[in-house]
Amino acid sequence: MTAVGPNSVTINTSTATTTYAVVTNSDVDKNGEAAVSKLAVGDAVTFSVDPSNAKQIDKLHAGDEAKNMPHGSAGNSTSSSQG
Numbered sequence: 376m377t378a379v380g381p382n383s384v385t386i387n388t389s390t391a392t393t394t395y396a397v398v399t400n401s402d403v404d405k406n407g408e409a410a411v412s413k414l415a416v417g418d419a420v421t422f423s424v425d426p427s428n429a430k431q432i433d434k435l436h437a438g439d440e441a442k443n444m445p446h447g448s449a450g451n452s453t454s455s456s457q458g
Contacts, residue, residue: 376414376418376437378394379411379412382397384397384432386420394430395424395432396431397435401431401433401435402433402434404434405436405443406438406439409437420437422435
């Protein structure tokens, strides 16, 4: 991540640097559930965008991915959790 604001993050990928909105229903995890304020410039992240708005974060994970899984998951790579 190259920037973190109160309601946005800027992420540099191999193809572009893009700023995304982080909204109430965005699932943000950093070593477990977290607020945007817990993210830091330089954090390596995985993310997906909202299917209805490509400029809005759907899920953003940083830190220990095992701690970011929904409680009760046994390591499944798919989840229907709304987070």
